[in-house]
Amino acid sequence: MSTCHSAWLQLALRTRFAEVLFLMAFDLKEIVASRLGENYELHERHINRTLVAAQRVIGFDKIYARAEGAYLYDMDNQPYLDFLSGYSVFNFGRNHPIVKQVIRDVLDLDLPNMVQLDCSLLSGLLAEALVKRTPPHLDAVFFCNSGTEGMEGALKFARAATGRQRAVSLTSAFHGLSFGSLSLMGCESFTEGFGPLMEGFDARIQLDDIDELERQLRSRDVAAFVIETVQGKGCQTPKTDFFVRAQELCRKYGTLLISDEVQTGLGRTGKMFGFQHWNLEPDIITIAKSLSGGYVPCGAIITRRDIYQKTFSRMDRCVVHSSTFGRNNLAMACGLAALEIIDQENLVGKAAKMGALLMGKIDELRAKHSFLKETRGKGLMIGIEFQEPQELKLKMTWKLLHKIDKALFAQMVVSQMLGKHHILTQVAGHNLDVIRILPPLIIGEKEVEMFVNALDDVLNECRKFPGPMWELGNNFVKAALGAKRTVEARPTVSA
């Protein structure tokens, strides 16, 4: 063997040896196995201790060790039914084998990633796959990393395309927490302390208030009207033909219609996109969440080519809007896998079918429980609203809870659903008597039964006064009264 060859061999051996040494020193599986259980202490010390405090109060301080499909498993391997899907990140369930395989494939292929000044194959393929699933006029795609980033880009595209500055949105909307998205939202619980917000983004109208929308658009200075077709907060949809008329008004006054499909998109509502329930033709849509395959952050703006080109209008503007990680291979591959699974497993149809079944069964409970006011939403994006009970002995306690915080009753239900029945759900927003359920679209009749039986049981318990549920309520009252207290800001000395 030549000297040269042996030097290479030695280097290769040394490198491999270094790798082995590294793996011996850094064994992630071993670390996870030995330190699982320290989760909340670590977060309290280094991350968001206020969130830890809140999770402890409502009994959400569980330690999940594993996840598969529609279930999370704790350290004792007890299953928890996940009716939140990471806020719609897991439309196809958790740790889907096809997504896992695709990630392994990308790693095995040693693809050139994020060269930036090239055109990668996987981003082209994902764009092609997306426009196959959108109406023909939505044919140009921009990739980003999250829902809020999608909205920021959509707002920039709308301004560039119209030469106008203002944006009008809906009250109770949620579009993300970076400045553009935040400025669209009227909800003080998110905006308090962060002002001033963006100029020109302060016109918010009530769902169904078409006259106010026209009053806003008539000045012809509004670049975009932004909607969520099913609002995440409270799961509201219009009671009139508001969306159709809003689209007509947008056309009449030259305003672009942006549909935020970050939550409603990719099958969640029983259609591929929420706007399809009203046969709308939005000018721009944003998607994210499940496009990540549940693994790698991924978002996209899909719009008309003419709108797109108004942003990328000249050679020197070819990267005027961009993001370093926006088209990275792992995210693109996960997006391709996500779309494939949604088709192969007919998840759009399943969401429609299981959503109708679930809403029907929850509605049936209304005959038994006067607490239940309404079930609403579309597909598997469902809100359950509560109301003051008819039973006299419960009215007082209900009123007391609501005087302190309108969401406390809903929180009581959600906490008991998790604590007693191991079903993860969420209150649908600040000051709301609504719980929101977002199950993975893979659920079957078994999971529907589990949820409905658990809700029936929890509402039965609510009718027992005094009883453990109202004791829980009492604890929440105490916590709510102390909620304005600042959670310790001084760094904790590490143990």
Ligand SMILES: Cc1ncc(COP(=O)(O)O)c(C=O)c1O
């Ligand atoms: C409708 C909607 N838009 C935007 C966002 C923001 O997405 P992200 O958290 O990925 O920024 C969300 C997040 O929940 C959402 O539900």
